[in-house]
Amino acid sequence: MNVLVCVKRVPMTGGRIVLTADKQAIETRHLGFTISPHEECGVEEAVRLVEAHGGESIVLTLGPVEAEEQLRDCMAIGADRAIHLVTDGEEWDPQATAAAIVEAIRADGADFDLIVFGNESADAGNYQVGIRVAQALGLPVVTGLKGVAVEGGRVRCEREAAGGRDVYDVPLPAVVGVLEGLNLPRYPSVPGRMRAKSKPVAASSPPRPDSRLEKIRLVVPEGQGKQAEVLGHGPEAAPRAVEVLQQIGIL
Amino acid sequence: MTNSSRKTLVLLEHAGGEPADASLQALAFARLLAPSEEPHALLIGAGGRGAAVDLGVHGVAAAHVAEHDALASFAPDAWARIVIETADRLDATTVVAAGSEIGNEVLARVAARLDLPFAANVVAAEASETFRVTRTRWAGSLLEEAQLDATRELLTVTPHAVAARADGSAAATVEPFVPTLDDSDLVVRVVEHVAAPAGGVSLAEAKVVVSGGRGAGSAEGFAPIEELAALLGAAVGCSRVVTSAGWRPHADQVGQTGTKISPEIYIACGISGATQHIAGCRGAKKLMAINADPEAPIFASADYAVIGDLHEILPAISAEIRRVRGE
Ligand SMILES: Cc1cc2nc3c(=O)[nH]c(=O)nc-3n(C[C@H](O)[C@H](O)[C@H](O)COP(=O)(O)OP(=O)(O)OC[C@H]3O[C@@H](n4cnc5c(N)ncnc54)[C@H](O)[C@@H]3O)c2cc1C
């Protein structure tokens, strides 16, 4: 079976978010980059499915030239090849992103049995790109998943719901939106990293349409930078810490 | 947040005959957006009528209740179709839902069907010549001001962005109807529910949470964390470094891609305080951080700081609790 996974390059922001002077983006000069943990689990699942059923796992990203790094990371844990929709670094809105992904899927020529998305992107959190792609391709889509099992041309999907898990069962080809916790992704091995360097990346540069959800500016919310009361250093702080727990009324 | 020519439809989730809190907040948000027009509510599926009766108190003009045998179990495409049918019938300019799993999913499906933009997890909106929203990114660690270019605005409201308001007077009319549904709307639907094995304190609902991060050092390094948690009747949580290393299951992870917690106190041990971790514990009333590094970012989000090695500090705290309890 052929499995496509869509991933988005995002900065690792650490303890504090700092914006660029024009407030259009996060200041990333000193930051590393990654993809959402949801998407990492998506890649791991795709690799496992292909290990079990044969076929090909493909990763796709729409992002700047540098996003090839994330595609190589995904190929290092086992994805076979990549599709890179190269942008000038400007973020695309979710409708434009979905439309470009649909075009790329149609152009690729492989028949995808399963198309995997993160439930929401790490940075924008629009909760919609995968659903839009499914609608355009006329495929069923199930989101919020922590369990995906393929059998007999169908996919059984599990999603946490009050008191347990809801189960959906849809025919392939299908689209799924997955969550971290779906599996425990492997770490890339050294030979995996070596192999990833020579795996194929098909790059193209689609034109960016107008945004219909247009970012005006970013704002760091207030409330950061509290002044914590220092209760003490080392084990000698224990009596004071316990006093605080008593004050709060939890002892 | 004003404009008189708006007509708002609010998708209201409900369970056990009661409207969901996050949906009542979405209703309050809709009333702020269009103060001169009472919003319409849409309730889908079994129990909708019961949840609709008291909505007048929340300022609802009319509650439309979709009833159909096929709606006994959740079917998101059917929900999306019903939202569109109702919005068309009422000529709604704006559709609002809670920024919950279901609210986001259903409005995304509505947006995809109509090829309209959709703003998820909005905390404020303003309708003048243009429709502007402020929405959350990075699970609330960052805000984005954006403009929505749409003939019908679709948005969900971040939980706790506004308080529910029970200050309406008139009774809402309850209008049941049978929606049109095809088999194609029911391909994606819940076919089975698997109950979770009972046991332990649920992380999301715990009154006290004690967590460990990389500073715990190993799976075994969680022993003093578990000991304190047991003494306090607390749930044990952890950071993503811990789950990625396989020290604890993902169900214990607090954060943007883990569980969002809202305890009376959160005791975070050996956790640096990355924004993605903090995104999961912003609902905590108090945060006590125990960290070896006095410069750790977590102290900027903490109410109380204890500086030092968690492996020395936690046993001392547990011993002190036993002492004051006279054990
Ligand atoms: C999109 C995205 C989503 C994410 N989602 C989550 C999420 O849901 N939850 C989450 O937790 N992370 C999440 N992360 C990861 C996050 O960015 C951090 O990498 C992670 O939270 C760090 O975990 P940590 O604090 O345990 O480790 P570190 O950052 O390595 O910090 C360890 C801390 O322990 C202290 N320490 C060390 N030894 C001791 C000792 N003996 N006693 C006391 N203190 C000690 C150190 O001073 C340090 O502050 C996400 C990242 C991304 C990019």
Ligand SMILES: Nc1ncnc2c1ncn2[C@@H]1O[C@H](COP(=O)(O)O)[C@@H](O)[C@H]1O
């Ligand atoms: N620029 C992008 N490139 C590739 N996939 C993307 C991109 N943006 C979003 N996606 C995919 O769509 C999912 C949902 O994104 P969103 O609708 O922004 O929350 C993400 O987890 C990715 O799987």
